[in-house]
Amino acid sequence: MDTETDAGSRARNRRGEGTLLRADILAAAAELLAAAGDEQAVTLRAVARRIGISAPSIYRHFADRQAILLALADDAFAELASRLAADSAAAGPNPADRLRAACTGYLDFAATRPQLYRIMFGGLWNAAEGVRSGSVTLAEVTGLGRQALRVVTGDLAACAAAGVSASTDPTADAVALWLGLHGLAHQRIVAAAFPWPADIDERVVTALAHLSPSEGNS
Amino acid sequence: MDTETDAGSRARNRRGEGTLLRADILAAAAELLAAAGDEQAVTLRAVARRIGISAPSIYRHFADRQAILLALADDAFAELASRLAADSAAAGPNPADRLRAACTGYLDFAATRPQLYRIMFGGLWNAAEGVRSGSVTLAEVTGLGRQALRVVTGDLAACAAAGVSASTDPTADAVALWLGLHGLAHQRIVAAAFPWPADIDERVVTALAHLSPSEGNS
DNA sequence: TGTACATCAGTGAACGCGCGTTCACTGATGTAC
């Protein structure tokens, strides 16, 4: 049962609703990425097949293949940033709880969207200098990435101010913490077979955030 | 000046020396990888062009394209493991110095061979279950990876035993430390433009190894 | 010392493939008069 789910045909959009196809293209690209576990699977032709349109139709909405991936990453970074902020806020007033919630949210995001995570942080963008997808530019995407980091930085600073973190430089330590989260998220995707210690998340977060070993966390 | 350095011709090996070409193939693959900054650039035809042989000749030495990359990774993991051991040993008797030397060695390895590092830890092997390159299997490669980790684990345990690390579980903490090193190595390759704090290496290592903030390191 | 032969290292032409991209087009739909 390996059929590729070709949508046979697709009703044409009404005039003025051309942008609907843009959303369909991104959705199809995301599905292909998730299903294949490989960025290579996102080809213009595969995307077109999946929606039930012809391949050249995509050019009405994206300049080229790279632009699709850039737009995908843009959405994903925006979602990550707002999710971290939401998770942090939902954890209540205790700054350590908030920081831990943001870290858990980060790891969960990566675990549930492994292939998307890989294109976000996988180095695709070294070659993407000049690419733009509609109004989306590389600069905007990295800007969204930094918004996510800002959540962590804010929470860590609050921990330090409250005396629950021993960090003396929350801005720099937040970068270090993020690197630990990234290393963990990335390797758990890539080396799922590795015998990870059960409490590895806790271990990485507590050490890098300079928290006292977790007590009284839910 | 974008010529691809085709070696025009190449003297055929004598009988019994067929394995010489195997080494040439791996060297050419490594060069292509380093030059292109992209695993995709390592194609059978590009490798063949570079050495000055015909593409089908490669099949005498490797089962397929994937097998070349596997062999490349195998060599690289072996080099990393022996290098970490050497750096650690060269740092003298102080366990904290040894641990820091191994960490520095790890980061330096990644920084000087960024593309090789990416194929080692980039998740290429999820799909490589059945691949073998000569006697090299996936299991052997991951075994070499764990040898590198064992150096870090040993040094961290020595630090804990000597009281210079507060780690109470060096085996698990070594994994956490490695994850931090990996996150740092990987993102510095991939997001070179990010404004990394100057002391980020020190920050990551000290926190994850539970060392007291460095004093008296050379 | 000579000769037939097996082996080895590597070749050249060809295959089918899916890809990104281009081009000129079609036909429905809204708009101006």
Next chain:
DNA sequence: TGTACATCAGTGAACGCGCGTTCACTGATGTAC
């Protein structure tokens, strides 16, 4: 209320490309007798 027309969304055929891989082969070199 009707009609010409511009615009918009999407099509179908075709291009050239580099790729992995296959096949039958060539010719040098060592070995057995």
